[in-house]
Amino acid sequence: MLNKALVIGITESMLEQPFWTRIESQISELKFVAKESPEIMQELPSVDCLLINFGIEIKKEHIDLAPNLKYIGILATAFGKVDVAYAKEKGITVTHLPGYSTESVAEFTIAAILEQIRGLHEGKERGKTGNYSEAGMKAMEIRGKKFGVIGLGSIGTRVAEIAQGFGAHVQYWSQHRKPEQEAKGIKYTELNELLGSSDFISINLAQAAETEGMFGSKQFNLLKKGVLIINTAPMELINIEALGAALTKGGLTFILDHSDEMSQEDLTFLSKWDDCVIYPPIAYITEEARVAKQEMFTNNLEGFVSGNPINTLKD
């Protein structure tokens, strides 16, 4: 049992009541504050638990203010702006939500590709207006095409497996080789070769110093004519100006799932091209992911209180 939790940037509506009931049975008192509230500094000395949303800053100075702090539960996959190294040094358990939206994002990736290559938007519009002619519509298949996955983590692996089900020739590039996936026929390919030979490319890399801006004019110039790229990873991986130049040149369709991190300027810039399809951030919003997120967040807390912590920071 924990004494007092400071809940930062998570409102009551973000979790359903049964989850709050379970959380309240593990913690005597919950204090809700908004992101960047001045109350945070005041409350830290008296809490032994932090429950925080994605992007909340927990730095050394915050941790030093909270001598009783034992547990930080993050309502997100990424550790974000938590100084996990310092927390660890202080013996604080930090948990996160790995993989709750893996399937949601992987299925969205394939869904958005199919929507594009089958002209479903146009088809649905025609049907709605009583025009049942297919005249002028074009379509292509995934089967038999080269399907490149860049970044073979949990989402990339599921994208690759589903693409294999369609009969695509799946190739991948990742920072580390994945022998287990290679044994299933997912072929390792050098990045430049993958860029130059793939008909479809799914970008599934995490954002890090070495991946930011890694897709620039050199990479876009290597692409096969007619390629479709879908990026469900952060747009920080893409040099926006180089993407614009590639879209102007033509022969490229680029689909993205817009996250809050993109600037309005970049959005306005990219929306100039019909071949750039910008979705609201709907890749991760399945009902299954929404429930799994709350379940995992609650399980993490229960695991810690019962002495069996799960989903903690790996060394």
Next chain:
Amino acid sequence: MLNKALVIGITESMLEQPFWTRIESQISELKFVAKESPEIMQELPSVDCLLINFGIEIKKEHIDLAPNLKYIGILATAFGKVDVAYAKEKGITVTHLPGYSTESVAEFTIAAILEQIRGLHEGKERGKTGNYSEAGMKAMEIRGKKFGVIGLGSIGTRVAEIAQGFGAHVQYWSQHRKPEQEAKGIKYTELNELLGSSDFISINLAQAAETEGMFGSKQFNLLKKGVLIINTAPMELINIEALGAALTKGGLTFILDHSDEMSQEDLTFLSKWDDCVIYPPIAYITEEARVAKQEMFTNNLEGFVSGNPINTLKD
């Protein structure tokens, strides 16, 4: 080498020039006529070959008028209105185009399901108008759901395999058991049980006396609430009035790929329901299918002329 072909209901623009060149190298003379042209009866006595589009009627009386007829090539998967039994009796070879659009239709099936359950139409509309909010949008996953395939022929089998790639629990009902597919984990299920337990249902039966109208009020009443049905098979399988009643009752989404065979009356009737999605006939229109269709049609003719007929009527 054949002497003279009567080409019925196929215009020159339906096949690309290289295919016509190959066809012309097998037949001395081609005579093009429209469907139901009065010239058909006049030409039959002088031809040894018929090249016909889908739905062209070739009855006993036509065959009796053509004593030299050796070959009927149909530009379609189904034999349609050709009296194949009588043709066979007369020693005439009849060829068709099995499976040229299998992959095209199977991928469309999954595409249209994903489009629906991920709200892609709405998402794309929002993006196009600069609204990047996901507020109010809902989505679900295929993974872990019961996916029923009714009719496990070539298309149904591919739909089942792709659904397995998504991690669905795939069950099927077909007029004949398919041990090979069952060994791959596609579970045989009685039709009523399949209807009552599936979250997704793909109808992939051929139209025949015993399948026409087989989905009536009894079948619709068995369905699980929230089910999504997609029918890429002929709508003759469905009792339209019973479908309307089920849509009124609610808890059912029905997607169809409209074929020319549907009456305007039925289309107007079904378009009353938002939960009934009517696409133009775009399931089979991939570029791959378009090329394969022409290739197979030409190969069939070449096979016959060289003495190795392929894709003929099976006994």
